[in-house]
Amino acid sequence: MSRPSDAQDRFTDDAVVVNPRLGPLEWLRWGWRTLTSMRTALLLLLALAVAAVPGSLIPQNSSDPNGVAQYKAANPGLTKIVNALQGFDVYTSFWFSAIYLLLFISLIGCVVPRLRHHWTAMRKAPPRTPSRFTRLPFSSSIRLHGVDVDAAVDAGERVLRASRYRTARYGSSVSAERGYLRETGNLLFHSALVGVLIAVFVGGGFTYTGQRVLVTGDTFANTELGYDSLSPGRFFGDGSLAPYALRLDKLDVTYEQRNVAAFGQPLDYTAHVSTKLPDGAWQKSIIKVNSPLDVAGTSVYLLGNGYAPEFTVRNADGSLAFHGSVAFRPQNAQMTSLGVVKVSETTDRKKQIGLVGFLYPTPAEQTDGSFTSIFPSVGKQSLVSFFVYEGDVGLDSGAPRNVYELDTSKMKQVAGRTDPVQLTIGQTKTLPDGLGTVTLDGITRYAAFDIHHDPSQGIVALFVALAVLGLITSLLVPRRRLWIKVREEGDEVVVEYAGLARGDDPNLARAVAELESKHRAALPEAAREPAPVP
Amino acid sequence: MVNPLDQISELLLISAIAVYLIAFVAFALDLARRSAESQAKVDLVRAGSAEVERSAGGGTAVLVAAPPAPPEAPVRDRRPAARTGIALMLVGAALHLGAAVLRGVAAGRVPWANMYEFAMTGTLIMVLVFLVALTRIDLRFLGAVIAGFVVVLLGIATVSFHVAVSPLPPALQSYWLVLHVLVAMLGTGFFTLAAALSVAQLLQVRRRKRAEAGRGDRLRLLATIPDADRLENLAYRISVVGFILWTFTLIAGAIWANHAWGRYWGWDTKEVWTFIIWVVYAGYLHARATLGWRGTGSAWLNLIGYACILFNFGVVNVFFHGLHSYSGLPTSPS
Ligand code: HEM
Numbered sequence: 001m002s003r004p005s006d007a008q009d010r011f012t013d014d015a016v017v018v019n020p021r022l023g024p025l026e027w028l029r030w031g032w033r034t035l036t037s038m039r040t041a042l043l044l045l046l047a048l049a050v051a052a053v054p055g056s057l058i059p060q061n062s063s064d065p066n067g068v069a070q071y072k073a074a075n076p077g078l079t080k081i082v083n084a085l086q087g088f089d090v091y092t093s094f095w096f097s098a099i100y101l102l103l104f105i106s107l108i109g110c111v112v113p114r115l116r117h118h119w120t121a122m123r124k125a126p127p128r129t130p131s132r133f134t135r136l137p138f139s140s141s142i143r144l145h146g147v148d149v150d151a152a153v154d155a156g157e158r159v160l161r162a163s164r165y166r167t168a169r170y171g172s173s174v175s176a177e178r179g180y181l182r183e184t185g186n187l188l189f190h191s192a193l194v195g196v197l198i199a200v201f202v203g204g205g206f207t208y209t210g211q212r213v214l215v216t217g218d219t220f221a222n223t224e225l226g227y228d229s230l231s232p233g234r235f236f237g238d239g240s241l242a243p244y245a246l247r248l249d250k251l252d253v254t255y256e257q258r259n260v261a262a263f264g265q266p267l268d269y270t271a272h273v274s275t276k277l278p279d280g281a282w283q284k285s286i287i288k289v290n291s292p293l294d295v296a297g298t299s300v301y302l303l304g305n306g307y308a309p310e311f312t313v314r315n316a317d318g319s320l321a322f323h324g325s326v327a328f329r330p331q332n333a334q335m336t337s338l339g340v341v342k343v344s345e346t347t348d349r350k351k352q353i354g355l356v357g358f359l360y361p362t363p364a365e366q367t368d369g370s371f372t373s374i375f376p377s378v379g380k381q382s383l384v385s386f387f388v389y390e391g392d393v394g395l396d397s398g399a400p401r402n403v404y405e406l407d408t409s410k411m412k413q414v415a416g417r418t419d420p421v422q423l424t425i426g427q428t429k430t431l432p433d434g435l436g437t438v439t440l441d442g443i444t445r446y447a448a449f450d451i452h453h454d455p456s457q458g459i460v461a462l463f464v465a466l467a468v469l470g471l472i473t474s475l476l477v478p479r480r481r482l483w484i485k486v487r488e489e490g491d492e493v494v495v496e497y498a499g500l501a502r503g504d505d506p507n508l509a510r511a512v513a514e515l516e517s518k519h520r521a522a523l524p525e526a527a528r529e530p531a532p533v534p
Numbered sequence: 535m536v537n538p539l540d541q542i543s544e545l546l547l548i549s550a551i552a553v554y555l556i557a558f559v560a561f562a563l564d565l566a567r568r569s570a571e572s573q574a575k576v577d578l579v580r581a582g583s584a585e586v587e588r589s590a591g592g593g594t595a596v597l598v599a600a601p602p603a604p605p606e607a608p609v610r611d612r613r614p615a616a617r618t619g620i621a622l623m624l625v626g627a628a629l630h631l632g633a634a635v636l637r638g639v640a641a642g643r644v645p646w647a648n649m650y651e652f653a654m655t656g657t658l659i660m661v662l663v664f665l666v667a668l669t670r671i672d673l674r675f676l677g678a679v680i681a682g683f684v685v686v687l688l689g690i691a692t693v694s695f696h697v698a699v700s701p702l703p704p705a706l707q708s709y710w711l712v713l714h715v716l717v718a719m720l721g722t723g724f725f726t727l728a729a730a731l732s733v734a735q736l737l738q739v740r741r742r743k744r745a746e747a748g749r750g751d752r753l754r755l756l757a758t759i760p761d762a763d764r765l766e767n768l769a770y771r772i773s774v775v776g777f778i779l780w781t782f783t784l785i786a787g788a789i790w791a792n793h794a795w796g797r798y799w800g801w802d803t804k805e806v807w808t809f810i811i812w813v814v815y816a817g818y819l820h821a822r823a824t825l826g827w828r829g830t831g832s833a834w835l836n837l838i839g840y841a842c843i844l845f846n847f848g849v850v851n852v853f854f855h856g857l858h859s860y861s862g863l864p865t866s867p868s
Binding site (some may be wrong): 038039040041042045046048049052053055056060063068077089091209256259261262265266267268269288289290291292298301303452457462463471474475476506 | 662803
């Protein structure tokens with residue numbers, strides 16, 4: 001027996017008796033009592049665990065938008081049902097939210113009365129000494145000579161105080177209790193959980209997250225237009241973006257070259273960047289994968305990278321039609337990359353040029369004549385292979401288009417699988433159908449940055465730390481009561497000791513035994529030896 | 535190119551498995567002997583019960599401790615087979631430790647960066663937690679379960695998960711990750727012990743019920759292990775440590791995610807399961823304080839929590855996809 005029945009007195013009783021005739025107020029009270037009962041808290045916790053499962057089985061919009069698209073394509077029938085149940089947004093769905101909101105209401109309803117109860121309990125004297133010790137889980141007694149009752153009780157109280165128990169005297173007995181910290185910790189833990197939730201929710205409104213791809217040498221300005229995509233929080237306003245500029249000077253990538261088992265695996269990404277605040281000079285910094293750069297209240301993360309070949313396209317008459325670096329999207333670990341060059345400044349605007357290119361950093365020809373990349377570094381060997389399309393590349397319509405895709409449905413293919421236009425660095429090739437020439441001027445890298453602003457992090461961290469502190473105290477501090485009772489029996493004095501754990505307390509037996517030996521040591525010399533057994 | 539250190543590591547690991555297997559046999563023999571002993575004890579108690587009652591009625595005892603023995607005192611009875619088992623576990627753990635250290639040296643980093651390494655180091659920690667717990671509590675009756683379980687896990691790991699040494703992809707190069715995984719494995723070590731105790735507890739309850747129903751005692755060795763209440767308390771105390779460690783796992787994971795991906799929580803598959811496990815164990819701790827759930831109910835919750843841990847390791851890692859199944863840096867610049 002490690003948890004006496006009175007350990008349950010700290011929380012709402014579960015036994016709710018339903019009366020046949022209840023008024024609205026009683027029903028309300030009954031509902032509240034049920035919601036804040038321990039059993040409901042337990043069921044809600046389990047419900048929360050179960051409700052979290054589907055989100056790991058079905059791809060989620062928040063963490064895996066591509067997976068969602070694939071899932072929808074693969075299961076058109078199921079998609080309707082999943083959609084109706086908000087299955088692609090489980091963690092913001094009405095049912096998931098309902099469970100945790102109920103849980104937190106239950107938590108508050110449970111913690112507030114306990115706070116009040118604990119507040120009074122902490123200032124109250126320990127409870128009366130029980131009349132019979134033998135009913136308690138651990139008790140012992142000794143008989144002494146040569147000491148009077150009061151001296152024995154005094155010594156007992158001193159010993160208990162010295163062991164940091166709170167004591168009270170009831171007649172010739174001492175009642176002592178320790179471990180109020182356990183309940184304090186428990187309440188701190190639960191209250192801090194509420195704090196975490198509120199901080200996450202309110203704080204989340206002030207966040208923003210944006211993405212930006214920067215080719216080496218390019219500069220980003222922290223304005224709404226500077227982002228490729230931006231997702232602002234609820235309280236995002238005009239002044240939310242701190243003005244600064246960030247330039248990618250260089251992106252260094254190292255690949256494994258010695259270990260055959262991991263040949264070509266990336267070992268390190270280091271982005272060398274320069275930043276500039278409105279009234280400052282350019283400052284150099286480094287961003288790595290696990291170490292973001294903090295600048296002007298934002299954190300800049302290096303989340304992706306790839307190659308950006310630089311092209312020049314000239315019309316047949318030699319005039320410039322296009323010049324620039326184009327980010328190619330990596331397709332595999334050896335950095336075979338796919339990209340699109342859209343050329344609209346052609347002499348004949350009806351004959352715009354769309355180039356769909358594959359970049360093979362270290363190409364190897366396969367038996368069927370196609371290429372593959374066998375190592376992710378670029379160099380003299382690197383090859384870009386284009387399919388060429390003629391027609392409307394879609395830049396004029398004004399509608400935002402994906403820069404990595406070309407809508408070829410209304411275009412004519414003039415070079416394809418059998419006759420691609422292939423270039424190495426420095427080479428110029430003639431495009432078919434009199435479209436002019438294309439030059440591969442060089443290949444640089446680009447970095448994909450995520451830029452975050454989350455002012456609530458500090459507060460969330462604070463509440464988490466409080467929760468941990470509370471949890472550890474509440475789980476590891478023993479809470480127990482000890483008693484000493486002294487009475488006269490003829491010319492002897494009988495001292496009884498007893499202990500009771502509140503909650504789990506593996507050391508209670510030892511505590512009672514220690515109390516006895518310490519008490520004896522605190523008595524006058526003459527009384528230290530217990531009387532011989534009659 | 536096969537790394538020679540890795541080869542030695544594998545050799546050590548296979549030796550460790552063999553030693554654990556013999557330890558398992560030794561512990562099993564001990565359990566068999568317990569069965570026989572408990573029959574003898576039952577006979578003895580029947581013979582002595584009358585006498586016990588007489589002395590319990592006695593008058594003024596000088597020192598009265600209400601329960602017969604403080605539950606903390608380890609029962610130091612001789613069990614040669616169990617002792618052999620423990621000795622073998624120690625030898626196995628030494629080989630196992632050697633295997634993990636060499637793997638780490640071969641890779642030039644901590645040996646817990648992929649499934650094979652998690653399994654290797656995780657089981658090592660399980661064994662160590664068990665051996666350390668033995669110094670404080672007599673848990674020898676769990677030896678067979680722990681040794682058997684470790685053999686099975688290591689067997690699966692060497693056969694199905696083995697991969698050559700490879701460097702850490704940049705996303706995994708973080709102290710927080712080192713800490714996160716280490717604490718997760720430690721927590722799992724404690725949860726494993728707690729789960730084994732809960733199983734024993736459920737068996738004890740079943741045995742008691744059978745006895746109350748007047749039916750025979752089929753698993754007689756249970757008479758030699760602690761009763762259901764004591765097993766429940768032990769399971770609770772051990773899972774409390776596991777729970778604190780798991781709370782740190784959750785937090786260290788969130789900090790690492792914040793460094794790597796720029797958000798501390800994103801409901802990625804592994805994050806979801808770490809959370810589920812945490813909530814289930816919180817439920818277990820609550821169940822211990824809830825009328826009607828204490829005892830069998832909470833023991834089942836403890837086991838459900840452990841099942842989630844195994845699921846998270848064995849199924850989620852392999853079959854679910856999410857950010858944690860890294861092929862390296864997420865490359866799509868969306
Ligand atoms: C957000 C959901 C909750 C979580 C994650 C949670 C977690 C925990 C944990 C881990 C413990 C054990 C550590 C300790 O004693 O502090 C605990 C204990 C406790 N919780 Fe909660 N809790 C939650 C909600 C609630 C609610 C709604 C109630 C009230 C109905 C409640 C009442 C208690 C009580 C009374 C204890 C002490 C049990 C004991 O003495 O062992 N908790 N909780």
